[in-house]
Amino acid sequence: MENFDVCVLGGGPAGYVSALKSAINGLSVAIIEKDRFGGTCLNRGCIPTKILYSKAKYLSRLKAPEHGFIVDEFSFNYGEIIDYKDEVVLTLTGGVEKLLKARKVKIFYGFGRVAGSDDNGFRLGIALNEYSADKNIEEAQISAKNLIIATGSSPLMISSFNIDHKSIITSDEALSLREIPKSLIIIGGGVIGCEFANIFSEFGSNVKIIELLPSILSTEDAEISKFTRKAFKSRNIDITNGAEVDSIAPAAANGKAAVTLKSGEIFEADKVIVSIGRRLNIAGLGLEDTGIKMTERGRIKVDSRNETSIKGAYACGDIIDGPMLAHKASFDGIIAADNIAGINREKNYDVLPWSIYTNPPIGTVGLKEGDDGLPLNYNTGRFSYAANGMALAMEEKEGFLKVLVEEKSKKIIGATGVGADIPELIAEIASHMHYGGTIFDIESTIHSHPTLSEIVPESALDSIGEAIHKFNSRAAKKHR
Incomplete structure (x- = not known):
């Protein structure tokens, strides 16, 4: 042995x-x-x-x-x-x-x-x-x-959903489809569901999301969820929130699978993707x-x-x-x-970034507004892509970056945003957070021009009303 x-x-x-x-x-x-x-x-x-x-x-x-x-x-x-x-x-x-x-x-x-x-x-x-x-x-x-x-x-399997891996599928089978379904129902408006809605709608599917909770991407910042819902609506992605699925029936004679809600409503589509969690x-x-x-x-x-x-x-x-x-x-x-190996290390998830690849993508690190654990006194800084030269040059003006800052220490405690390459911008903020950085550490880091990365110091300094390329009524009050 x-x-x-x-x-x-x-x-x-x-x-x-x-x-x-x-x-x-x-x-x-x-x-x-x-x-x-x-x-x-x-x-x-x-x-x-x-x-x-x-x-x-x-x-x-x-x-x-x-x-x-x-x-x-x-x-x-x-x-x-x-x-x-x-x-x-x-x-x-x-x-x-x-x-x-x-x-x-x-x-x-x-x-x-x-x-x-x-x-x-x-x-x-x-x-x-x-x-x-x-x-x-x-x-x-x-x-x-x-x-x-x-x-x-x-992928989590539920017996009443009758996942047959043909007309009713999981994310695994969704990645192997060789033809785009004309109509698609996605059960679950979380990360996986929204990413697939983004992909298949762009390729021509008529997409409907059915979500149990009051909003899609419910674990994200409320502004992010609202922004994504609006973006999806502009692309004719239909969203039904607060709806519980009772059962799903595989494709019948008409070739469509049927989703029955607890309310009695029935929706049909060529394919149904079940993305409600994992086991x-x-x-x-x-x-x-x-x-x-x-x-x-x-x-x-x-x-x-x-x-x-x-x-x-x-x-x-x-x-x-x-x-x-x-x-x-x-x-x-x-x-x-x-x-x-004898190298003593302890884990800490306080600075754990994550991304969601909708169009535009989403990025987050640390605490968000509404999270437990936020300090009593904190400031938020916000900067729009529409005010960044590189974003306009790229025709990527949709989106924003929001930074959360502890009021007294000016340390960064979290950031979230939506926009082109936002996961890369979040990575910079995560590095500063890892070493206990403040908004002034970001300010003193020279950012190349023109780049999207200039959004980072602008949003950080906006938390004290000192963003260079944004007028803010708080600017008269110095926080240094």
């Missing part, structure tokens, strides 16, 4: 990153993955959707060309776009595998299960699958001193026999070092508390790997 310092269960953003980091730290590492490396993010999430998003944005430019351009005729082949998406995904998943091999990480393709543990570590059984190099071996057993559980999540991939791992404790929400309980209730066993990514974000999962993996 082969023995390793670390065994990683799962090859997604948490798993493969923790494996690479453990190898960099000089440890012997094994990783078990039942599919292709990269997890949901690389194979069926972040990367594939952004490829389709970029094509949809290009299409929007063709339909409404910039000043001075006339586009008489154009067409697209959606099947070729899907082929390109698959090509990129295959390139990236193959790249992860090459990195693991280069770092001498032992790869096992199959489903891993914890078979037992003692003072020396953990024993694991692996049911090898078709991806395994040796087709003659069906099972393998290994042992490891430390275990990292990083098995991720999958944890922890079944069958043998965790119930290890004594690993779970939270009230059914996630694996970990401490600030990502160690579970069992010494030497760590957990990362979607299966522990915190947002289900790929970069958060990778951060978790690095924290676990370093602690196993």
Whole structure:
């Protein structure tokens, strides 16, 4: 039986990153993955959707060309776009595998299960699958001193929704459609639902979003939600809020699936995408026999070092508390790997940026207005894309950036915005926040002109009424 310092269960953003980091730290590492490396993010999430998003944005430019351009005729082949998406995904998943091999990480393709543990570590059984190099071996057993559980999540399935993966689909199947449905209903107005609404509407689908809560993107800043709703309405994306779905019926004789609400209303479409949440991939791992404790929400309980209730066993990514974000999962993996190597690190999600790729995109970091934890006294600074030279040059004048600032210290406690390249602007603010930066630290950082990045110091200084390119009644009152 082969023995390793670390065994990683799962090859997604948490798993493969923790494996690479453990190898960099000089440890012997094994990783078990039942599919292709990269997890949901690389194979069926972040990367594939952004490829389709970029094509949809290009299409929007063709339909409404910039000043001075006339586009008489154009067409697209959606099947070729899907082929390109698959090509990129295959390139990236193959790249992860090459990195693991280069770092001498032992790869096992199959489903891993914890078979037992003692003072020396953990024993694991692996049911090898078709991806395994040796087709003659069906099972393998290994042992490891430390275990990292990083098995991720999958689309949530509800029996009454009758997901048949044909007319009623999840986000997984939505990324593999080779033809654009004429009509599309999306159940759920969260991040996934809104990103797909943006993509398919641009390619010509008649899109309807049905959301249980009073607004779409309900976890975002209220201004962001309102802005997105207005943008969607301008593109004829129909939104029904405060509506609970009773059942979904697969395509009938007319070829359409039917969504029935609790109110009795019925809506039909060629396809229905169900995007109402995700379930944890922890079944069958043998965790119930290890004594690993779970939270009230059914996630694996970990401490600030990502160690579970069992010494030497760590957990990362979607299966522990915190947002289900790929970069958060990778951060978790690095924290676990370093602690196993004796490098004492504790996680902190206070400065955790995230993005939503609608058109225009959304970016957020830290606290938002309405969040618990906001200080009693804080200021907001706001700057419009329409007042930025580069935004006008790019014909990207729609949007704004809003910065939240603690009134006394002038430290930045959060930022949110919507507009061209806003995720990149948020990244700069996140860097300042990470090091406890104030609005004056941003002011003293010279920003190249003309760039969209000039929106950052303008919005920060607007919190005290001192934005250069914006008149503000607060300007007479100095806060320095």
